[in-house]
Amino acid sequence: MRSGILLDEGMPVVLFFPDNTKKLVVLKRGKYTESKYGRIKHDDIIGKNLLGKFVKTNSGARILVQKPTIDEIIYSLFKRKSQVIYPKDAYAIISEAGLKRGDKVGEAGVGSGFLAAHILSIIGNEGEYYGYDLRDDMIETAINNLSLLGYDVSGKIRKKDVKEGIDESDLNAFFLDLPDPWNAVNAIYPSLAPDARIVIFVPTLNQVIKFLASIDDSSKFKINRIFETFSREYAVSKDALRPSPIQSSFTGYIISLVKISE
Numbered sequence: 095m096r097s098g099i100l101l102d103e104g105m106p107v108v109l110f111f112p113d114n115t116k117k118l119v120v121l122k123r124g125k126y127t128e129s130k131y132g133r134i135k136h137d138d139i140i141g142k143n144l145l146g147k148f149v150k151t152n153s154g155a156r157i158l159v160q161k162p163t164i165d166e167i168i169y170s171l172f173k174r175k176s177q178v179i180y181p182k183d184a185y186a187i188i189s190e191a192g193l194k195r196g197d198k199v200g201e202a203g204v205g206s207g208f209l210a211a212h213i214l215s216i217i218g219n220e221g222e223y224y225g226y227d228l229r230d231d232m233i234e235t236a237i238n239n240l241s242l243l244g245y246d247v248s249g250k251i252r253k254k255d256v257k258e259g260i261d262e263s264d265l266n267a268f269f270l271d272l273p274d275p276w277n278a279v280n281a282i283y284p285s286l287a288p289d290a291r292i293v294i295f296v297p298t299l300n301q302v303i304k305f306l307a308s309i310d311d312s313s314k315f316k317i318n319r320i321f322e323t324f325s326r327e328y329a330v331s332k333d334a335l336r337p338s339p340i341q342s343s344f345t346g347y348i349i350s351l352v353k354i355s356e
C-alpha cells in the first residue's frame with residue numbers, strides 16, 4: 095500500500111489505540127471492530143486515504159490507521175500448525191545466513207511458513223525458494239499462509255525427507271528446523287554452493303550437544319556460531335516506563351555452519 099492510496103476491501107490495516115495497544119484487521123464492508131474505545135466501522139475506512147490518519151469510533155475516540163509490517167501480518171493472520179519461529183530469531187537466522195536478493199535457498203521443516211515468509215521477503219522475486227516438510231497439513235497451511243503476503247509457493251514446498259538428499263543444486267543457504275539436524279547436514283551437502291551457509295534452529299541444549307558430538311575433523315562443515323537471542327519489550331507509559339509483563343524471552347538456540355568445499 096503506497097502513500098496516498100485508497101484503502102480497499104480486503105486490505106489489512108493496523109489500528110493504534112490511545113493506550114498504545116494495536117490490532118490488525120482485514121477491511122470488510124459492513125463489518126465493525128469493537129474496542130474499549132468504541133466501535134470502528136470498516137466502511138469509514140474503505141475507499142479513503144487514511145494511512146497515517148485517524149478514524150473516529152462511535153463514541154468519538156480517535157484511532158490511528160496505519161499500514162501493517164510483514165511481522166504484524168505474519169503473527170496476526172497466519173494460522174499455526176506447529177511451534178513457530180518468532181521475529182527475534184527469524185531476523186538473526188537470516189542475518190547469520192547472509193541472505194540477499196536473488197539468492198537460491200532451501201528450508202527443511204517449513205511448518206506453518208513463518209520463517210519462509212521472512213526468507214521470501216529478502217530474496218524477492220529474483221530469488222528461488224525450496225521448502226521441505228513431512229506433513230501434508232503443514233505444507234497446505236504454509237502455502238495458504240504465504241499467499242496472504244502475495245507469495246505463490248505451490249510446487250515449491252514438497253513432501254520430502256531431506257535426510258535422503260534433495261534434487262536442487264547451488265543453494266546459497268539452507269535452513270533446518272528439525273528434531274535431528276545432525277542427520278540431515280551431510281545429505282544436503284552436495285546441493286550447496288561453495289560459499290553456502292547452513293543455519294539450524296533447535297529448542298533444547300540436548301540437541302545442541304548431540305549436534306556438536308556429530309562434528310569432527312572429517313566433517314564437511316565448520317561451526318561458525320552457537321547463540322540464542324533475547325528481546326525485552328517495554329510497556330509504553332509516560333508515568334511508569336517498565337518492562338512489559340508479557341515477554342517472549344527464551345525460544346531456542348541457533349547454530350550456524352560454513353561449508354567446507356571438497
